[in-house]
Amino acid sequence: MVAPAGTTDVAWxxxxxxxxxxxxxxxxxxxTPVVRDAVVCLLAEGHLLIEGVPGVAKTTLAKAIAHSIGARMNRIQFTPDLLPSDVVGVNIFDDASRGFVFHRGxxxxxxxxxxxxxxxxPKTQSALLEAMGERQVTxxxxxxxxxxxxxVIATQNPADHQGTYALPEAQLDRFMMQVRLGYPAPEQEVRVIGDAIxxxxxxxxxxxxxxxxxxxxIEVTRAVHVSEALRGYIVAIVGGTRTRPDTVRLGASPRAGNALAMVAQARAVSEGREYVLPDxxxxxxPAVLCHRLVLAPVAAIQGVTAGSVVADLLASVPVPHAVAGR
Incomplete structure (x- = not known):
């Protein structure tokens, strides 16, 4: 499939x-910002974590994306008694062939x-690690x-809700982005009721x-240019999360830097550009880094948030110039 005549791939x-x-x-x-972030995450070949209280359209968003791209979708309802084999699949003995047959999850x-x-x-949550990181299961x-x-589009309730387990750091690091859905504005909630009726x-x-x-x-997104200067800018931001022991106990990993570059590529192409800008x-x-940071206990007590740490880094790290050239 190619772009229509007279239209560039990026414009397409x-x-x-x-x-x-x-x-x-x-x-x-x-x-709209959350929907755009979800589509950008899809173009960046990542996985998305959506947080919000029950009933704010987290599941609806995931289903709408699947139907909009004509994709095959499976839903896994995570519960305390769910087993890893319920997610990835299991080998079952087949009497006819006298051997084990793999039934895909x-x-x-x-x-x-x-x-x-x-x-x-956490054991069942970890069943997704290989699938999300390597696009395979063993x-x-x-x-x-x-x-x-x-x-993978995962939804979660806020951590302080009853019956929840905090996602381990390794699991969170597999999600390229995390977004939050809140309550709609009154005029939008009127439309929600109209849909229900x-x-x-x-x-x-x-x-x-x-x-x-x-x-x-996705191929076009992969080709979006990220200059050397901008790569250094990304490294400085990600590295800055590891040099604040008083506020951040666990900073962002190199995988986070990769994710930041890839999501920036996807945002650039969604804006009609063939190159990434600092903007x-x-x-x-914030959507790429905040969920990956583990704050120091004292900082959390003092009201420091992952969002404020990232905002401070974005304000303090020098922005490179002439980033569009190759």
Whole structure:
């Protein structure tokens, strides 16, 4: 699939992003920045963690994205008794063949909705680590690849809600971005009620792009230029999270730097550019970095937040100039 005659690849991707966001917003109202972040995360080949109280359209957002790209989606409802084999699959003895046959779990899909992921035990949560990090699963010594694209959208309730387990640092680091959904504005909530009365559901959305087009969009995103100066800027921001022992007990990993660069590429192409600007990095840094930081206990007591740490770094790290050139 190529861009229409007279249209650059980047402009074509920008149009497709606009169509995707508009289609999702037919059923998810009042949270355009979150919807755009979700689409950007998809283009960056990452995974998305959505946090919010029950009933604010976290699951609706995930379903709307899947239907908008014509993807095969599986939903996993995470509960305390869920087992790792319920996620990745299990070998079952087959009487006819007199051998074990692998039955694939719900992780084998283009879009995997891990609903209320922090209600399952850490052991079950970790079943997603290999799938999210390497696009494969290993069961009884045999490895099975996952089809591209593979996009995990996990939802979680706030950590102070009853029956939740905090996600381990290794699991959080696999999520490229974390976004938060809050309550809609009154005028948007009126539209939400209208959808409920009209029984309008994400499953009724028509796809505005397909898997083939999406993979082409991802290829174009991969080619977006990130200058050496901008790479150094990203390293300085990420490295700055590791040099604040009084406020940050665990800073961002090199994987976080990779994620910041890739998400910045996706934001740039969604804005119609073939190169990344410092503003792209600044715009996506909170969603990429905040959930990866573990604050020092004293700092947390004093009211320091991961968001304030990232904001301080963005304000203090010098911005490079002439970043568009190769």
């Amino acid at each position: 991707v920008q149009d497709r992003v606009r169509d995707l966001v508009a289609n999702v917003e037919r059923v998810v109202h009042g949270c 719900p992780v084998f899909a283009n879009v995997v909705l891990a609903d209320e992921i922090n209600r399952a035990s 069961v009884d010594g045999r490895t099975y690849g996952l089809d591209a694209p593979h996009f 009209g029984r309008r559901l994400p499953a009724q959305l028509e796809p505005v792009t397909g898997i083939e087009d999406l993979m082409r969009m 792209d990095v600044k715009a996506v840094a």
